[in-house]
Amino acid sequence: MIDQKIKFKRVMLIDDDTIDLYIASRIITNNNFAEKIDKYTSAIKALLFLQENQDNYALLPEVIFVDIYMPLMTGFEFMVEYDKLSSDFKKLCKVYIISSSIDENDIKRANEDCNVIAFQVKTITKEFLNSIL
Numbered sequence: 001m002i003d004q005k006i007k008f009k010r011v012m013l014i015d016d017d018t019i020d021l022y023i024a025s026r027i028i029t030n031n032n033f034a035e036k037i038d039k040y041t042s043a044i045k046a047l048l049f050l051q052e053n054q055d056n057y058a059l060l061p062e063v064i065f066v067d068i069y070m071p072l073m074t075g076f077e078f079m080v081e082y083d084k085l086s087s088d089f090k091k092l093c094k095v096y097i098i099s100s101s102i103d104e105n106d107i108k109r110a111n112e113d114c115n116v117i118a119f120q121v122k123t124i125t126k127e128f129l130n131s132i133l
Contacts, residue, residue: 012061
């Protein structure tokens with residue numbers, strides 16, 4: 001019965017800050033938002049997983065939360081590579097930029113990306129999760 005309350009089978013969290021990753025995963029779990037949470041501290045590793053499995057929908061997330069400022073590959077660089085994934089996968093997956101940045105340029109850039117549903121200032125909240133259909 002508890003499965004009926006869970007919104008999504010899988011979500012992916014990408015954030016180099018392990019504390020933010022932990023807090024977001026706890027909020028997602030406590031609000032029955034997802035059955036499975038794939039956590040990545042590296043956007044490169046998350047991207048590799050998506051590239052290797054883009055045709056295996058059972059392994060892929062329905063929602064991705066990605067931070068902007070990370071070493072080696074930023075959230076914006078991740079989104080450039082994400083755009084190259086299969087269009088079928090991208091139709092099934094919703095991407096949200098999650099950041100502590102309140103820089104208007106970051107918000108504008110995120111909102112202009114056709115693959116980004118919305119920009120959310122950290123941290124993820126129950127209200128924010130409830131707004132995602």
